[in-house]
Amino acid sequence: MPAGPIAILAGAGQLPIQLVNHLERTGQEVRVMAFRGFAEAELQRRAHATVDLLDLKTITSTLEGWRPQAVSLVGAVRRPGFSALLSAYSLLRNMQEVKEVISRGDDQVLRGAVMLLEERGHRVVGAHELAPDLVASRALTGALQPGADDWDAIGFGLDLLASLSAFDIGQGAIVAHRHVLAIEGPEGTDRMMRRVRKMRQAWFGLRRREEGGVLIKAAKRGQDLRVDMPTIGPKTVVEAASAGLSGIAIGAGSTFVLEQDETLRTADRLGLFLTTVDLPWMERPLG
Known part of the structure; x- marks a missing residue:
């Protein structure tokens, strides 16, 4: 330089x-x-x-x-x-x-x-x-792995985010059993997950037994990664657990993971999987 x-x-x-x-x-x-x-x-x-x-x-x-x-x-x-x-x-x-x-x-x-x-x-x-060390590599993964239903939800979520790219809508969605629970808006990822947590609360704050689902975070098609790149960290994992999710899937080479070691430890401790996925619309993912 x-x-x-x-x-x-x-x-x-x-x-x-x-x-x-x-x-x-x-x-x-x-x-x-x-x-x-x-x-x-x-x-x-x-x-x-x-x-x-x-x-x-x-x-x-x-x-x-x-x-x-x-x-x-x-x-x-x-x-x-x-x-x-x-x-x-x-x-x-x-x-x-x-x-x-x-x-x-x-x-x-x-x-x-x-x-x-x-x-x-x-x-x-x-x-x-x-x-570049802050970017999620393809090798980044926690101790737990997604199950068949989780992979189905991830694929569905990626299709959803790809279709929404043209409308300049957020970089995240929560999907359970091919059912869209939430799409990220201007409020950001954490508040989106809090919306899901509230939806899953019955009267008097008692949680319904309907946990599950995946947070999918991915860059939009054609997104300029210089100024707007998806980001997660330990707090994201805590919010996902509070919302009753099974895990998190992020775009490989196109997502920041803050405090990577602590993020993985938090996912393992709270029983969530954390995995990376290739994005079909990213021609040259980073790393």
Whole structure:
């Protein structure tokens, strides 16, 4: 890589923290730009700049001062309203072009952000390129293995997610016996599993005896992995167990697994399987 720091534009979650820790351990110079209201408190304390998500002028001027060798957008953010996006993006781009970009869903908004950065000469890279060890390999698996019903649910779930890709809907679904219990929306994976847990509670909080099902997490067809890659970790496993699921299946080479050893230990301890699957629509999975 050319000289200069790696600029991390950090949203919510543990992935930005783990990425920064990884880069610092390897001796890489890092500059962290934390998005106010999204980045974790720990990372905000370590950040070199804290900005509002839509303050594009400050973001671009700060990056110009840092002169980074590469920029990576990492972590979750809530999509602002259409009018707020329109006002922010139109400061830097043609109004009609902005309307077309942000009216097509979250993927188009993320691609628009990448386009803005690239137009200003920045090389945008994914966290998976900076820290490939965080990506689930095909060999990643827990002590337990899926049963026949689980594999049937996994195949059904993958077909479901593939068919939903064109509609820019979430990266996860919960399937039991070829029955769709939930599809991930803007609330994210953990809250989706809490919805399933609540559905499985009878009156007075007594759990119905209908446990089972699989969480399937996979990148969408045509998804830009530089800015939006599925992620799980120990907390995901705990939520899956609380929802009464049998296990978790993730896309091999296209899913981040935070704290991999602890995630596997948690799955084994709670009696869930954790397995990776190849995604037919991923031509070149990573790792």
